[in-house]
Amino acid sequence: xxxxxxxxxxxxxxxxxxxxxxxxxxxxxxxxxxxxxxxxxxxxxxxxxxxxxxxxxxxxxxxxxxxxxxxxxxxxxxxxxxxxxxxxxxxxxxxxxxxxxxxxxxxxxxxxxxxxxxxxxxxxxxxxxxxxxxxxxxxxxxxxxxxxxxxxxxxxxxxxxxxxxxxxxxxxxxxxxxxxxxxxxxxxxxxxxxxxxxxxxxxxxxxxxxxxxxxxxxxxxxxxxxxxxxxxxxxxxxxxxxxxxxxxxxxxxxxxxxx
Amino acid sequence: xxxxxxxxxxxxxxxxxxxxxxxxxxxxxxxxxxxxxxxxxxxxxxxxxxxxxxxxxxxxxxxxxxxxxxxxxxxxxxxxxxxxxxxxxxxxxxxxxxxxxxxxxxxxxxxxxxxxxxxxxxxxxxxxxxxxxxxxxxxxxxxxxxxxxxxxxxxxxxxxxxxxxxxxxxxxxxxxxxxxxxxxxxxxxxxxxxxxxxxxxxxxxxxxxxxxxxxxxxxxxxxxxxxxxxxxxxxxxxxxxxxxxxxxxxxxxxxxxxxxxxxxxxxxxxxxxxxxxxxxxxxxxxxxxxxxxxxxxxxxxxxxxxxxxxxxxxxxxxxxxxxxxxxxxxxxxxxxxxxxxxxxxxxxxxxxxxxxxxxxxxxxxxxxxxxxxxxxxxxxxxxxxxxxxxxxxxxxxxxxxxxxxxxxxxxxxxxxxxxxxxxxxxxxxxxxxxxxxx
Numbered sequence: 251x252x253x254x255x256x257x258x259x260x261x262x263x264x265x266x267x268x269x270x271x272x273x274x275x276x277x278x279x280x281x282x283x284x285x286x287x288x289x290x291x292x293x294x295x296x297x298x299x300x301x302x303x304x305x306x307x308x309x310x311x312x313x314x315x316x317x318x319x320x321x322x323x324x325x326x327x328x329x330x331x332x333x334x335x336x337x338x339x340x341x342x343x344x345x346x347x348x349x350x351x352x353x354x355x356x357x358x359x360x361x362x363x364x365x366x367x368x369x370x371x372x373x374x375x376x377x378x379x380x381x382x383x384x385x386x387x388x389x390x391x392x393x394x395x396x397x398x399x400x401x402x403x404x405x406x407x408x409x410x411x412x413x414x415x416x417x418x419x420x421x422x423x424x425x426x427x428x429x430x431x432x433x434x435x436x437x438x439x440x441x442x443x444x445x446x447x448x449x450x451x452x453x454x455x456x457x458x459x460x461x462x463x464x465x466x467x468x469x470x471x472x473x474x475x476x477x478x479x480x481x482x483x484x485x486x487x488x489x490x491x492x493x494x495x496x497x498x499x500x501x502x503x504x505x506x507x508x509x
Numbered sequence: 510x511x512x513x514x515x516x517x518x519x520x521x522x523x524x525x526x527x528x529x530x531x532x533x534x535x536x537x538x539x540x541x542x543x544x545x546x547x548x549x550x551x552x553x554x555x556x557x558x559x560x561x562x563x564x565x566x567x568x569x570x571x572x573x574x575x576x577x578x579x580x581x582x583x584x585x586x587x588x589x590x591x592x593x594x595x596x597x598x599x600x601x602x603x604x605x606x607x608x609x610x611x612x613x614x615x616x617x618x619x620x621x622x623x624x625x626x627x628x629x630x631x632x633x634x635x636x637x638x639x640x641x642x643x644x645x646x647x648x649x650x651x652x653x654x655x656x657x658x659x660x661x662x663x664x665x666x667x668x669x670x671x672x673x674x675x676x677x678x679x680x681x682x683x684x685x686x687x688x689x690x691x692x693x694x695x696x697x698x699x700x701x702x703x704x705x706x707x708x709x710x711x712x713x714x715x716x717x718x719x720x721x722x723x724x725x726x727x728x729x730x731x732x733x734x735x736x737x738x739x740x741x742x743x744x745x746x747x748x749x750x751x752x753x754x755x756x757x758x759x760x761x762x763x764x765x766x767x768x769x770x771x772x773x774x775x776x777x778x779x780x781x782x783x784x785x786x787x788x789x790x791x792x793x794x795x796x797x798x799x800x801x802x803x804x805x806x807x808x809x810x811x812x813x814x815x816x817x818x819x820x821x822x823x824x825x826x827x828x829x830x831x832x833x834x835x836x837x838x839x840x841x842x843x844x845x846x847x848x849x850x851x852x853x854x855x856x857x858x859x860x861x862x863x864x865x866x867x868x869x870x871x872x873x874x875x876x877x878x879x880x881x882x883x884x885x886x887x888x889x890x891x892x893x894x895x896x897x898x899x900x901x902x903x904x905x906x907x908x909x910x911x912x913x914x915x916x917x918x919x920x921x922x923x924x925x926x927x928x929x930x931x932x933x934x935x936x937x938x939x940x941x942x943x944x945x946x947x
Contacts, residue, residue, distance in 0.1 A: 314933065321929040325922055325942055326886040329667060330703060333724040337711040338774065376775040376826060379836075380782065380815045382886065383822030 257437035262445035270442060274435045281427040288420040290354040295413045302406045309399045316392035323389040327382025335377055335386070342366070344394065346401055353409075356416040361405040363397060544798055544905035551686050556904070558684075559913050562677055563901060565592040566920055569945045575927050576939050581661045584928055588666070596669040663928040670921045674914070675727045681910065688796060692907045694755065695789050696914050700729025701756060702785060706778045708737040709746065713774075759784035776828075779819065779836045786812055786838050799906035805840075807896060807908065812841035813870070814889050820851045820860055821885070842867055890944050894919055898946065916946055 260266045323331055345366050351358045378386040548556075567575075571591060578584045589597050682693050704725040711721040718738040725734070736750050747760050759781045786808060793804035816837045823833055834852040838844070843851065850863035864870045873892055877884045893915070900912035923943045930939040 314935070317933050318929075318935055318938065321926065321933070322942070324929075325926050328703075329925065330707065330724070330726060334703075334707060334710070337707060337714060337716060337721065337724075340714055376823070376828065379775055379779055379819055379822050379828075381818050383818065385886070 257434060257441050260438060260442065262442040262449075264446065267439065267442045267446070270435055270439045274432065274439065277427055277432050277435060281424060281432070284420055284424045284427065287355060288417060288424055291356065291413060291417045291420060294353055295410070295417060298406055298410050298413065302403070302410060305399065305403045305406060309396075309403055312392075312396045312399050316389070316396040319385070319389040319392040323378075323382060323385040326385045327378040331378060331382060331386065338377070344397055348405075351409075353413075356413060358409040358412050359405065360409070361401050363401045548905035552689055552905075552907070555681055555684055555689065556909060558681060559909050560901070563909075563913050563916070566916060566946055567591060567923075572923065572927070572943055572945060575924075576936075576943070578927075578931055581663070581666070581928060581932055584666065584931060585661055588924075593670060593673060596673050597666070663925060663932050666928050667921060667925045670924055671727060674917045674921065677917075678728060678914065689907060689910075691792070692796070692800075693910060695792060696911055697728045698755060698785050698789075699782065700726045701731060701754070702729070702759075702778065702781045704729040704734060705737060705751070705756065706774060706781075708734065710774050712738045756781070756785075758788065776832065776836070779815075782815070783836055783838050786815075787840065790838075790840050796907065799903055800908055803900050803903065803906060803908035804911065807900065807911065809841040810869075810893065810896060812838035813843045813847075814893070816841070816843055816848060816851055817860065817864065817870075817885075817889075820854055821857060824854070824856055842869070887942055887944070890919065890922075894944050894946055919944060920946065 258270075260270070320332075343366050344363055346361050346363045348359050348361050351360050377383065571587070574587050575584055578587060585597050588594070678693070678697070682690060685693055707725060708718075708721050712718070718735060721738070722735060731754055733750050733753060737746065739745075739749065747757075751757055751760055790805060790808050790812075793801050793808070795801075796804075819833060819836050830852050834848060837848045837851070847863060847867065851860065854860045854863060861874050864874055869892075873885075873888045876888045897912040897915050900908045926942050927939060930936060
C-alpha cells in the first residue's frame with residue numbers, strides 16, 4: 251500500500267467535513283464493539299479447546315475399551331459374530347442430528363445423537379443366544395458410549411473450526427478499522443480542515459488587500475482634490491474662496507462682456 | 510491222531526463263530542471291549558494321523574512365549590517355529606488341494622507349477638486303491654524381490670490358522686471310509702448351519718452374495734451354498750437348496766414358519782442346532798462302543814451348556830418360556846428336570862440355583878461369584894477342554910476326531926485373543942481368557 255494512510259479524495263467543503271466526522275464516529279464505535287466481540291469469542295474458543303483436549307483423552311480410552319469388548323465378544327461367540335451382526339442390520343438405530351447454536355453472534359453447529367426406535371433394535375437382543383449373548387450386549391453398550399463421545403467430539407471440533415474462522419474475520423475487521431479506516435478518515439478530516447483554513451486565509455487576505463486598495467484610492471482622490479484646490483489660487487491671486495465663487499457662482503449667471 | 514481230529518472238530522466251530530463276530534463288527538456293530546481287534550483295519554491310519562496332529566497343538570510354553578510378544582510380527586515369528594510355519598509365510602497362498610489323482614497327472618501338475626515359478630510342496634500319501642495317490646499340494650508364490658510384506662492383521666493370523674484346520678480336516682475326510690466319513694461330516698454340520706443362516710439373513714437385507722460367501726466359515730461350505738441367495742421364503746429355500754444337503758431333516762421343524770424375519774432367524778438357528786445335536790447324538794449311539802460313550806458325554810455337555818446360555822441370554826428379552834423350552838435339547842444331564850427349572854428362571858441367581866444340583870456344573874458355577882456372569886463362558890470353555898483332552902486317553906474310537914477339531918478351534922480362539930491383546934496393547938488382560946490345552 252503506497253502511503254500508509256492516504257486520504258480520501260473529496261471536495262473539501264464544510265458538508266464533507268460533517269460527513270467525515272460522522273463516519274469517524276461510526277468507525278470508532280464499530281471498532282470498540284468488534285473488539286468486545288473478538289474478546290468474547292476468544293474466551294469461548296479457549297473453553298472449547300480445553301473441552302476438546304479432555305474429550306480426546308477420554309475418547310482414546312473409550313475406543314480402547316470398546317475394541318476390547320469386541321475382542322471378548324469374538325472370543326466367546328465365534329469369529330463370525332461381526333458378520334452375523336452386520337448382515338442382520340437393516341438400518342441404523344443410533345442416529346445423529348445437527349442444530350445451530352448462537353454463541354456471541356456466531357452460529358455454531360452442534361451434533362447430538364438419538365435412538366431411532368423404529369429401526370427395531372429389539373430384535374437383535376437375541377444375537378448370540380446360544381453363546382456369547384452377554385458379551386455381545388456389553389460390546390454394544392461399549393460402542394454406544396464410544397459413539398456418544400465421538401459425536402460430542404465432532405460437535406466440539408466443528409465449533410472450534412467455525413469459531414476460529416469467526417475470530418479471524420473479526421480480528422481482521424478490528425485491525426482494518428484501527429489501522430486503515432480510521433487514519434484515513436482522520437487524514438481526510440485534517441486535509442479538509444486544512445483546505446478550509448487555507449480558503450479562509452485566502453479570503454481574509456483578499457479582503458485585506460482590497461481594503462488596502464480602497465483606502466489608497468480614497469487617499470489618492472483626496473490628495474488630488476486638495477492639489478487642485480491649491481493650484482488655482484496660486485495662478486490668479488484671488489482667494490480660494492472667491493476663486494471658488496468665481497468658478498462656481500460666477501459661472502452661473504454672467505452677462506456676456508461685449509466691447 | 511484221533512485226539513487231533515477231535516480237537517479240530519470241537520475247536521473249529523468256535524473259531525467260525527468268532528469269525529462271525531468279527532464280521533458283525535466290520536458291518537458296524539462294534540462289540541464293546543473288542544475294538545482293538547478290528548479298529549485299525551479302517552481307522553488305524555487316521556487315528557494315528559489325528560494323534561500326530563494333536564501333538565502339534567500349542568503347549569503352555571508356546572502360549573507363554575506368545576503372551577510375552579510385543580508386536581504382531583513377534584507373534585508371527587513364534588508361530589513360524591510351530592506347526593503353523595508354512596501357512597504364515599509372506600508369499601501369497603495360492604492353492605491348496607487334496608485330491609485323488611493318478612501319479613502321472615501329479616507329476617504333470619508339479620512340472621507346470623515349477624515352470625511358472627511357484628513353489629510346490631507335495632506330499633504323496635498312498636491311498637487304499639493300489640494305483641492312485643492322494644496328492645496333497647500346497648502351492649504358494651514366493652515374494653518378488655524387494656516387495657514389502659503386507660501388514661499383518663489379527664484377522665490374517667486367524668484366517669491362516671483356520672486354513673490349516675481346514676486342510677487337516679479335508680485330508681482326514683479324503684482318507685476316511687464309512688462310518689468314519691459320516692462322523693467327520695457330522696462335525697461340520699454346525700458350521701453349515703451358521704453359514705446357511707448368515708446367507709439367508711444377508712439376502713433378507715439385500716447384501717451381495719459374493720461378499721456373504723466370503724464371510725462364511727470355510728468348514729461349513731457346501732456346493733450349492735450360493736443358491737441360497739435366490740430363495741425368497743422358507744419353503745423355496747427348502748425346496749431349492751436344502752433338500753439336497755444333509756441339513757434337510759433338521760428343517761422339518763422350522764418349515765412351518767413361512768416368513769423370515771429377524772426374530773425367527775435366531776430362533777431358527779437354534780432350532781436347527783438343537784436338531785443337529787440330537788441327530789449327532791443318535792448317530793453316535795448307533796455306532797456304539799467307546800465312541801458312543803465318550804461322544805454322549807461330550808455332546809451332553811454341549812447341550813447343557815447351550816441350555817444354560819440360552820436361559821441366561823434370554824432373560825429380559827421377548828423370548829417366551831415355551832419358546833425357550835423348545836430350544837433345549839432332549840438329552841443331556843439336565844434333561845428333563847433341569848430344563849423345567851431353567852425354563853422358569855428369570856435371573857442369573859435362579860439359574861445358579863437350578864444348576865447347583867448337578868455336581869459337574871456346581872464346580873463351574875463355584876468359580877464365578879454371585880451376580881456376575883462374564884466369567885461363565887471362560888469356565889465353560891475350560892471344562893470343555895478338560896473333557897476333550899480326556900477323550901484322547903482312550904484308543905480305538907472316533908471321538909478323538911471330534912475332540913481334535915474342537916481343541917484346534919479353541920487354539921485358534923486363543924491365538925485370536927493373544928493377537929488382539931497384543932495389537933491393542935492390552936497385555937494385562939491377556940491371561941484372562943487364554944485356556945491352556947495341556
